[in-house]
Every structure is written in structure tokens, then in C-alpha cells.
Amino acid sequence: MFSTKLITATTFLLVLPFLLIGQHNLTVSIPTEDAKGTVLLGLFNGPNLYLESEGMYRHCTQEVNSSTTICSIEDLPEGDYSIALLVDLNGNKKMDFTWIGWPKENYGFYPDPGFLMRKPKWKECNFRLNSNLEIEIKIK
Numbered sequence: 001m002f003s004t005k006l007i008t009a010t011t012f013l014l015v016l017p018f019l020l021i022g023q024h025n026l027t028v029s030i031p032t033e034d035a036k037g038t039v040l041l042g043l044f045n046g047p048n049l050y051l052e053s054e055g056m057y058r059h060c061t062q063e064v065n066s067s068t069t070i071c072s073i074e075d076l077p078e079g080d081y082s083i084a085l086l087v088d089l090n091g092n093k094k095m096d097f098t099w100i101g102w103p104k105e106n107y108g109f110y111p112d113p114g115f116l117m118r119k120p121k122w123k124e125c126n127f128r129l130n131s132n133l134e135i136e137i138k139i140k
Contacts, residue, residue: 023075027134028060028083028110033067035106035139037089041071044082047122051084082126083110087139106139 042056049055060071087106096104113120
């Protein structure tokens, strides 16, 4: 009897911290009225391998078939994140560029770092997630 209560109490104390950590949902709305292809959205949770496929914490893939494409990612712990997305036109799952280095496909970031002549750095576009969040990312 005593050992059963001890095991139950110990289990509760070990699980309690995980119950107290909030899990949050992220809903991303992307206006895609003039776009075609597939939205590839990557969620990053740190500067290591930022904007590299190996560095993605979570991802979402949605075919563009309406004026707004929605990507939802659930059960995210509180933390710092950044979002990068690509509207892939040809299905090769990577950004294509012109011969002078300009993107051929639509893309977007959250938060939007503004106009840059290079890839944004982690410190320029990350946000704190500490509750459910609904955002819109306008593609460029």
C-alpha cells in the first residue's frame, strides 16, 4: 500500500513540470490569390542551421488552391521562433534564382525583416511564442 502511494506520488512529481509547460498553437495565413504551387513553411527555433532544411524544428506543406493558404502547427512549447516560407512553383522544394541571384519564386518571413539584399539573420526575424498565435505572412 505504502509503495503504491509512493510510486503514484513520485510519478506525479515527475510529470508535473511537463504539465505546467504550455503548449501553444500557431496558425499562419498566407494571401496567395495570385500564386500557384505549394507553400513550404519552415519553423525554426534557434540560430543553428537557420534557413537550412536540417535546421527546421517543424514544417508545414500546403497546396495553393484558394486566395488564402493556411498552415497550422500545434503543440509548440513556449520559446523563440522564426518562420520562412517559399511558394514552390516547380516542386523541387528549394528556392530558384535568376542568373543575377534574384528569387524566381515567392517567399516570406515572420517577422518580416524588410527589404534585404541577402538572407535575413536569426536576430533580425524571430519572435517569442508564449500563447496561441494567429499571424499573416505576405509573400514577396
